[in-house]
Amino acid sequence: LAKTTQPISMDSYEGQEVNITCSHNNIATNDYITWYQQFPSQGPRFIIQGYKTKVTNEVASLFIPADRKSSTLSLPRVSLSDTAVYYCLVGDGGNTGGFKTIFGAGTRLFVKA
Amino acid sequence: NAGVTQTPKFQVLKTGQSMTLQCAQDMNHEYMSWYRQDPGMGLRLIHYSVGAGITDQGEVPNGYNVSRSTTEDFPLRLLSAAPSQTSVYFCASSPRQGASYGYTFGSGTRLTVV
Numbered sequence: 162l163a164k165t166t167q168p169i170s171m172d173s174y175e176g177q178e179v180n181i182t183c184s185h186n187n188i189a190t191n192d193y194i195t196w197y198q199q200f201p202s203q204g205p206r207f208i209i210q211g212y213k214t215k216v217t218n219e220v221a222s223l224f225i226p227a228d229r230k231s232s233t234l235s236l237p238r239v240s241l242s243d244t245a246v247y248y249c250l251v252g253d254g255g256n257t258g259g260f261k262t263i264f265g266a267g268t269r270l271f272v273k274a
Numbered sequence: 275n276a277g278v279t280q281t282p283k284f285q286v287l288k289t290g291q292s293m294t295l296q297c298a299q300d301m302n303h304e305y306m307s308w309y310r311q312d313p314g315m316g317l318r319l320i321h322y323s324v325g326a327g328i329t330d331q332g333e334v335p336n337g338y339n340v341s342r343s344t345t346e347d348f349p350l351r352l353l354s355a356a357p358s359q360t361s362v363y364f365c366a367s368s369p370r371q372g373a374s375y376g377y378t379f380g381s382g383t384r385l386t387v388v
Contacts (some may be wrong), residue, residue: 195376204278204364204379205317248316264309264317 165249170269179236181268183249186230194225194232197248199267205248209234236270244272276300280365280380287355287387295350295383297365305368305375306348307332308340310361311382317364323348355387 166184173179185194193212197205209216211223211232222235236243246267281296299306307322309332319332323342337359339351348367352359363383368375 197377202382204366204382205377206379207376210376264319266316 165251165265167247167249167265167268169266170271172271172273173239174273175240176238179239179243179270179272181234181236181247181249181270182231183234184231185249185251188229188251192229192251194223194229195250195252196221196223196234197250197264199246199248205264208247239270239272241272241274243270245270278365278367278378278380280363280383282383283381284384285386287352287385289355289357289387291352291355293352293355295352295363295365295385297348297350297380298346299348299365299367299378300346301367301369301378302345303367303369303378304345305370306342307366307377308338308348308350309364309366310334310359311364312361320350320363352385357387359385360387361385 193210195210196208198208199205209218209221209223211225213225213229216223224233234247246269248264248267250264278299287293304325308320309317310320311317318334320334320338321329321332321340323329326342326345329340329342337353339353342348363385365380366377368377
């Protein structure tokens, strides 16, 4: 299982771009990188997923360098409602038996007015 | 489309009592799993299932049992509740086994064992 390392917390101000980096040095060839967002008292919510290079959707962008040993979640122009915990997950496409999805402690993002 | 439904939302148990946390999904997802989240912590995997009739242990399975008799339901049983099991429990599902498929989470069950 690929272990991930993220900053414990980050602060930002409204309107700024926030970049959260996740390290996954032992990522396997068939592993995908997925980010989730969790608000207090709610379950995590899927934000974005990628395998390599760059992925963009209406919520965020995900940058993955060629060696795939890290990834960066980019949130453009954050608002107060983006205050949440963000989890980086690395796992395979289900080709191995006994697959387990492991969440780390996540990054607590606090957006200030 | 209800997604993943967990019941109850809140529960208080006495030490030694048993109970079942319910989880149901209406998306015909093959993969379902249970996590617990302690205050200020990430999620830890308890048990998971890759299809009806198939279950396996996660990181912290002790004290919990699961079964998967149908695709839709994946109940989590606490055999003899202990204060260490005080936590928020989340059920999740995905179309297939594997992290390349996004997980849908329920809203959680907040359990207190006194």
